[in-house]
Structures are given as C-alpha cells and as structure tokens.
Amino acid sequence: MMLTAHTTGLRHADRVAATVQESASAARSVVAASWRRSMMYHGLDPSIRRTPLRVEAPELHRARERNGRLLEIAEPTLERLFATAASAGCCVVLTDVEGLILTSNSAPGDEGDFDAWGLSAGAIWSEASEGTNGIGTCVAEKRPVIIHQDQHFRTQNTAMSCMGAPVFDHAGRMVAVLDVSSCRRDLTLSFAQVLGLVVTESARAVESDLFRTAYTGSKIVVAEGHGAGGVSLLAVDGDDLVVGATRQARKTLGLSEEALSLSPSLHEVLGAPAAVRNPHGTERSAIRRALARARGNVSAAARDLGVGRATMYRKMARYGIEA
Structure with missing residues (x-):
C-alpha cells in the first residue's frame, strides 16, 4: 500500500x-479499503489489544463435520504446502467462509507461538473480528490477498505476514480460505509475495480437486481463461452436454446458473466441433436440451423439436430419458 507523506x-x-x-484512499488500495471497513463499518479500534475470538470445542467439531468433504479433499494439498512453508517458519491454515480456522499445521517447535497468536483451530479471523488480515480480507475481497506486517489493522498483529487465497466449490461458491502466515519480522514483502503465489496455486489445486470429485464420471474439459485468472473447467456428460462449470469458467464464458440449467452442449459453450459419437448421440442430446429448456414439460419440448407428443415419448423411451 502506498503511504501519503503525512501518514509516513x-x-x-x-x-x-x-x-x-482520506476518502480517496480506499479506491487506490485494497488495504486502505479494508482499514476503512474495519474502522467505519465494523467499529474496531486498531490500538485495542485482545486475543482473537475462539469457538468452543463442540462448535468447532460441528464446523469440521460440515466441511468434512472439503477437509478430506484438501488434505493432500495442505500437506504439500506445509512441506514448502514450514521451513520458512510459517503455519498453514484452512478456514471456512466465515474465517473460522478448521485446521492449522505448524512445525512442532512453533505450535505454541502460533497458538498464542491465535493461528490455531477454533480461532476466528473475520474482518469484523480482527480487522484487516490475510483471512478476513480474503473473504471480504473474494480474491488472493497479502497482508504484510503493518498492513494489518490491529497494532498487535503488525509482526505477522498473512497470504490468503479463496477456494471456490464446483458451483462457484466461495467455501474456504487457504492461508499461510508467519510471525517473523524478517519476512520481507518480496518473499511474502512469492509465498502468496504458492498459496494461490495450492488453493486452485484444491478447487480443481473439489470440481473433479463433484463430477466423477464426467469428462473434464479445460476451458478458456484457465491459468493466471483461476481454474476454468467444464464438466461434460456422455452426450457432450455441459453439466458443470467452475467459477472462472462461468465468468470467462458468460455462463449463468440459468444457462447451465438448460444443459448447453459443449459445442454451444465453446464453439468447438461436436464430438463424433454414435449415430443417435446428436438426437439424444437434442431431446435432453429441449426438455431442459422446457423445464421437463414433454409437450413443450416436443413442440420445440417439431415432433408430436407421442413421438417424443417413444424417442425418450428409446434413449432411456426421463422428463
């Protein structure tokens, strides 16, 4: 964040x-915008010292149960990230979308320090609770953030550096934050930026795994926009109909939830040549798309295809399609 002369x-x-x-500062800086939310909207005071809020063990247990599938799928990526970050004296945490730490991993000799800082399971790091920080600000911005030392809102947190990245599920909803934090004063901004890239790539790996797990049995197609902007994947069924899309794919290809509900073909979405399948594949796909557009109304779908209702039912029976 750029500082003005009179704040330095x-x-x-x-x-x-x-x-x-400075009303204009929020428009120039993510950190300034977060500071403004923290003070003006959440009513926090940066000089007040307090330990982060924590939930009781039963509530943490329920939160972990609610996010059990996420934790299971993310575990291999968390382990790989920890193998990289632990040597730099960092801890790796995964939170829910409210900023509640579901799991925290740090080197045995560092566990006590990170627990004292509130970077352990059960602590809440929302902006409303702690002001500007790598987890809460990531939740608020829904994008990767780096909050380096005195970019934190609270004075007591200015020794910390936090690199957070959002995780979106198969339907494009934000479900978690993956964060790497350090309490070492010698962690430079440049190194924090390198760690931030690693965290973002790890979050995208979790996102990809969540998507592939949600659409087991479907063909996964890498779509336009995959890479620097995020994970852009499509799930395609045996009739070459698009049945799912990641948040980045929806954004890049202009796919709304309504558009996906109409079972568009891969050809319609990508403008790519239709796959060569069995002789009846095209007709089967057309029937399914017509039924989707008609919200399951067989008569309306038949009119859309220009066939009689009885013919439509015969074709549906032939292909094993239900309304």
Whole structure:
C-alpha cells in the first residue's frame, strides 16, 4: 500500500486513522479499503489489544463435520504446502467462509507461538473480528490477498505476514480460505509475495480437486481463461452436454446458473466441433436440451423439436430419458 507523506512516520494506529479519513484512499488500495471497513463499518479500534475470538470445542467439531468433504479433499494439498512453508517458519491454515480456522499445521517447535497468536483451530479471523488480515480480507475481497506486517489493522498483529487465497466449490461458491502466515519480522514483502503465489496455486489445486470429485464420471474439459485468472473447467456428460462449470469458467464464458440449467452442449459453450459419437448421440442430446429448456414439460419440448407428443415419448423411451 502506498503511504501519503503525512501518514509516513506516524505510529500505526494514527496512520490507520489518517488513511481512513482520506476518502480517496480506499479506491487506490485494497488495504486502505479494508482499514476503512474495519474502522467505519465494523467499529474496531486498531490500538485495542485482545486475543482473537475462539469457538468452543463442540462448535468447532460441528464446523469440521460440515466441511468434512472439503477437509478430506484438501488434505493432500495442505500437506504439500506445509512441506514448502514450514521451513520458512510459517503455519498453514484452512478456514471456512466465515474465517473460522478448521485446521492449522505448524512445525512442532512453533505450535505454541502460533497458538498464542491465535493461528490455531477454533480461532476466528473475520474482518469484523480482527480487522484487516490475510483471512478476513480474503473473504471480504473474494480474491488472493497479502497482508504484510503493518498492513494489518490491529497494532498487535503488525509482526505477522498473512497470504490468503479463496477456494471456490464446483458451483462457484466461495467455501474456504487457504492461508499461510508467519510471525517473523524478517519476512520481507518480496518473499511474502512469492509465498502468496504458492498459496494461490495450492488453493486452485484444491478447487480443481473439489470440481473433479463433484463430477466423477464426467469428462473434464479445460476451458478458456484457465491459468493466471483461476481454474476454468467444464464438466461434460456422455452426450457432450455441459453439466458443470467452475467459477472462472462461468465468468470467462458468460455462463449463468440459468444457462447451465438448460444443459448447453459443449459445442454451444465453446464453439468447438461436436464430438463424433454414435449415430443417435446428436438426437439424444437434442431431446435432453429441449426438455431442459422446457423445464421437463414433454409437450413443450416436443413442440420445440417439431415432433408430436407421442413421438417424443417413444424417442425418450428409446434413449432411456426421463422428463
């Protein structure tokens, strides 16, 4: 975040307050916008010291149960990320979409320190609770963020560096934040940025695994926009109809939930040549798309295809299609 001349040299709490008072600062900086939300919307004071809020063990258990599939699918990626980040004195955490830490992993000698900082399972790192931080601000912005040391809202957190990235499920909903945090003062912004890239790639790996698991048995197609912008995948069934799309694919290809509900063909979505299948494949796909457009109304679908209702039922029976 760029500092103005009159905020440089002020103590942290005063610098936060001065930046918040500059109405234009929020438009120039993610951090300034978050500071403004923290102070003006959530009513937080950067100078007040307190330990992060924690949920009781039963509530944490319920949260982990609700997110059991996510934790199971993410575990291999979390282990790989930890193997990279632990040597740099960092901990790896996965939170739910409310900023509640579901799981935290740190080197045995560092566990006590990270627990004291509130970076352990059960702690809540929402913006409403802790102000600007790598987890809560990631939730608010729905994009990867790096909050390096004195970019944090609370003075007590200015020794920390947090690199958070969102995880979206198969339907494009944000379901988690993957975060790597360090409490070492010698962690430079440049190194934090490198770690941030690793965290983002790891979050995308989890996202891909969530999508592939949700559409087991479907063909997974890499779509336009895959890469720097995010994970852009389509799930395609045996009739070459698109039955699922990641958030990035929806954004890049202009696919709304309504459009997906109409079972578009891969050819319609990508403008690519239709796959060569059995002689009846095209007709079967056309019937399924017509039924989808008609919301299951067989008579309306038959009119759409220009056939009689009885003919439509015969064709549906032939291909094993139900309304």
